Amino acid sequence: MSEPALQMDAAYRHDALLYQGLQDFVHRTVSFIRNGIDAGEPVLVATTAAHIAALHSELGPDAGEVRFADMAEVGSNPARIIPYWMDFIAQAGGRPVRGIGEPIWAGRSPAELVECQRHESLLNAAIEMSTSMWLLCPYDTSALPRDVIEEARRSHPFVTEGATRRESGAYRPGLEPTAAGVASLPQPPAQRREFAFGPADLGSVRGIAAAGAAEAGMTAARTHDLVLAAHEVATNSVRHGGGGGVLRVWREDGSLICEFRDGGRLDDPLADRRRPEASVAGRRGLWVANQLCDLVQIRSEPTGTAVRIHMRT
Amino acid sequence: MSLIRGISEGDGLPMAGWQEAEPVYSDKQLVIRQTIPPDGLSCRGVIDVSNVDSVAATLASHLDGDSDVHIDLSQVEFCDVSGIRALVSISGHLTDGRRLVLHGLPPLLAKVMTLVGWGDLPTLQICDCREDS
Numbered sequence: 001m002s003e004p005a006l007q008m009d010a011a012y013r014h015d016a017l018l019y020q021g022l023q024d025f026v027h028r029t030v031s032f033i034r035n036g037i038d039a040g041e042p043v044l045v046a047t048t049a050a051h052i053a054a055l056h057s058e059l060g061p062d063a064g065e066v067r068f069a070d071m072a073e074v075g076s077n078p079a080r081i082i083p084y085w086m087d088f089i090a091q092a093g094g095r096p097v098r099g100i101g102e103p104i105w106a107g108r109s110p111a112e113l114v115e116c117q118r119h120e121s122l123l124n125a126a127i128e129m130s131t132s133m134w135l136l137c138p139y140d141t142s143a144l145p146r147d148v149i150e151e152a153r154r155s156h157p158f159v160t161e162g163a164t165r166r167e168s169g170a171y172r173p174g175l176e177p178t179a180a181g182v183a184s185l186p187q188p189p190a191q192r193r194e195f196a197f198g199p200a201d202l203g204s205v206r207g208i209a210a211a212g213a214a215e216a217g218m219t220a221a222r223t224h225d226l227v228l229a230a231h232e233v234a235t236n237s238v239r240h241g242g243g244g245g246v247l248r249v250w251r252e253d254g255s256l257i258c259e260f261r262d263g264g265r266l267d268d269p270l271a272d273r274r275r276p277e278a279s280v281a282g283r284r285g286l287w288v289a290n291q292l293c294d295l296v297q298i299r300s301e302p303t304g305t306a307v308r309i310h311m312r313t
Numbered sequence: 314m315s316l317i318r319g320i321s322e323g324d325g326l327p328m329a330g331w332q333e334a335e336p337v338y339s340d341k342q343l344v345i346r347q348t349i350p351p352d353g354l355s356c357r358g359v360i361d362v363s364n365v366d367s368v369a370a371t372l373a374s375h376l377d378g379d380s381d382v383h384i385d386l387s388q389v390e391f392c393d394v395s396g397i398r399a400l401v402s403i404s405g406h407l408t409d410g411r412r413l414v415l416h417g418l419p420p421l422l423a424k425v426m427t428l429v430g431w432g433d434l435p436t437l438q439i440c441d442c443r444e445d446s
Contacts, residue, residue, distance in 0.1 A: 202361055203342070206391065224421045231393050235362050276430040280402045284394050284429045291428045 012127050013134045015165065016156035018149065020142040026054050028160075029100055032136055036098035037065045044088050046071045046081070047102040047138070075103050078112065078119040079290040082126045082273045089131060096132035104152075106143040109253055110186075111295055111310065113148070120155040124173060126270055136160075182299045182306045188259065192250035197234060198243060205234040205247055209258055212249045216256045216313035225292040226311045230258050232285035233307050237262035240283075241305060255294065255310045266300040327355050328385045328416050328442065338371040340364050345371050353383030353414075360389060360396035369399040376406060381438070387417025397426055404437040414438045 019025045029045075033055070036043040045055065046069040056063045067088075075081040081103055089097060103116040120137065127133060139152045153159055153170040160166075193212065197205050209230035213223040230247075237245035241262025248259040272286035286307070289296050295310035327333050331348050333355055338345040343358035345368070354375055360368055376382055384400070386392070404413035418426075418439055426432050426439070 199363065202363065203359070221421075227391075228393065228421060228425065231361065231391075235393065235395070238362070278430045278434065280398055280405070284398075288394055288425060288428060292425075 012129050012131045013158060014123055014127075014156055015134070015136050015158040015160055016152040016168070017136050017138045018141050018152075018159065018161045019138055021140065022050065022054055025051055025138060025140070026058050029055065029136070029138065030058050032098065032100070033059065033066060034062065036134075037062055039096070041096050041098050042088070042092045043067065043098045043100075044069065044085075045100040046074055046084070047100060048072065048105055051102065071102055071105075075101075077290055077293065077295050078103050078116045079273050079296055081119055082122060082270070083275045085123075085127065085133075085135070086275065089127070089133060094132075096134075099133065099135045100138065101135055102138045104139065104144065104148060106140070111253075111255075111297065115295060115297060117148075117151050117155065120152070121174070122270060122273070124155070124157070126273070181301045182261075182304060185259075185297060185299055185306060185308065188248055188250050188257070189252065192248050194249075195247045197237070197245060197247055199238045201244070202231060202234055202238070206231050208247060208249060212251075212256050212258070213311070216251060216311075218256065218311065218313055222311060226256070226258070226309070229289040229292045229296075229309050230260075232288050233258075233260045233309060236260075236283070236285045236307075237264065240264045251313065255312050257308055257310050259306060259308045261304060261306045263304045264300075265302060266298065266305050269300075272296065272298060328387055331355065331385055337375065338367060340367065343368065347375065348383070348385060351383040352378055352380060353385065355385035355388065357388035358390060360392040360399075362393060362395045365393075365395045365399050368396065369403060372399070372403045373406065376403070379409070379411070381412045381414050382407065383414045383416060385416050386419070386422075389417075389419065392419070392422055394425065394429065397422060397429070397431065401426075401431045401434065401437060404434060407436045412436050412438045414440055416440045416442055 017028060019028050033043055044067045049070050052068045052070065074084050081101065085099060103119060104113065108116060137156060139149055141149055153168045154172045156168055157171050158165055159168045193208060195208055206227050209227050210223060213226050234247065237260055241264030245260050245262030250257055272290050276282055276284050276287055289309055293309045294312050297308040299306045332350065334347040334349060336344050336346050343356065343360060343364055346355050348355050354372065400413065407413060413436060423439060
């Protein structure tokens with residue numbers, strides 16, 4: 001391997017790979033994977049089940065050298081993907097690693113898509129530039145809308161298109177995709193439950209979340225998950241958001257949504273996706289919400305914070 | 314209504330074989346009783362951010378002795394992350410191989426303990442005894 005390549009491989013790369021359809025996906029990713037295997041690098045591929053199956057048959061016995069993960073499982077809630085990569089990096093113990101991460105496919109709901117786009121932007125800040133990781137994020141230009149591809153160009157420092165890897169001229173190093181303030185969340189429908197809560201109302205918050213889950217026919221286990229997540233987010237409002245907030249509950253697109261708005265500000269955009277350590281200190285509410293709920297949307301600005309937790313019903 | 318384990322009102326029995334004594338703490342959502350045997354405490358009701366400091370103080374004042382401390386959580390309707398944090402913190406005060414042993418921990422809380430990085434602590438033991446129902 002030549003000297004410059006070694007130097008380039010010693011740093012974090014976050015690339016978008018633009019491809020057209022399944023055959024092109026396989027064609028474009030297999031050499032990336034094989035190069036990783038040949039270099040002795042741990043390789044983790046998190047993508048759709050169909051893509052995993054196609055890579056398996058193309059790689060043949062070499063597939064055994066690759067770790068595969070169904071993105072619909074590990075990244076169903078996109079906020080769980082960064083901790084997943086962080087674990088992979090930690091397990092490699094400082095060796096260079098390669099990853100393929102495809103969080104966005106045509107079946108994502110609008111809310112999931114937006115959170116995937118936030119995830120892609122946060123990846124630029126979540127992983128140290130000195131980390132020896134080459135992360136390739138495939139985008140299917142034959143299935144995804146043009147604006148999704150444009151956002152991929154903004155959230156990735158490099159884009160591979162055709163045979164060329166080049167810096168993305170549209171790359172925007174900021175953390176947030178365009179217009180990610182509180183107002184960027186779509187308006188809730190008129191038919192909703194609304195409740196202003198304070199420090200003495202956490203039991204009522206739990207009751208309202210449980211009632212919404214019951215009306216939606218949610219299972220007991222998922223109801224318990226939702227109730228705990230709702231309680232933790234409301235507790236954040238009580239403790240860090242000015243002593244309380246407003247809870248809104250509604251159903252939309254097959255999900256039950258609980259929104260918490262308060263007057264606090266969350267400064268750390270990665271606060272909800274840093275794996276807690278065993279020490280007792282530190283906030284864990286948003287982390288827990290991300291692990292228990294199907295989707296968590298956090299928007300914070302100087303005038304306040306909104307957190308929406310989604311549970312499919 | 315129990316929001317965490319699906320039992321009806323919290324007037325059930327303590328863990329089989331446990332004898333409950335007089336309350337050592339009570340508020341509008343929680344009663345803590347001493348238990349003999351085993352040496353420990355039983356909690357009944359709701360532990361959350363509103364009473365967790367009192368719960369922690371009550372537990373901390375019942376750690377004397379030279380054996381494990383047993384906590385019956387089988388009648389806890391709801392316990393939040395701050396409650397779990399208090400149990401973890403209390404267990405950190407135990408020395409000489411003594412442990413805090415949690416009995417009847419609701420499945421969600423066991424899951425959350427693992428999720429938040431407290432799944433494997435030397436002074437905290439989760440007893441796999443199940444509640445009777």
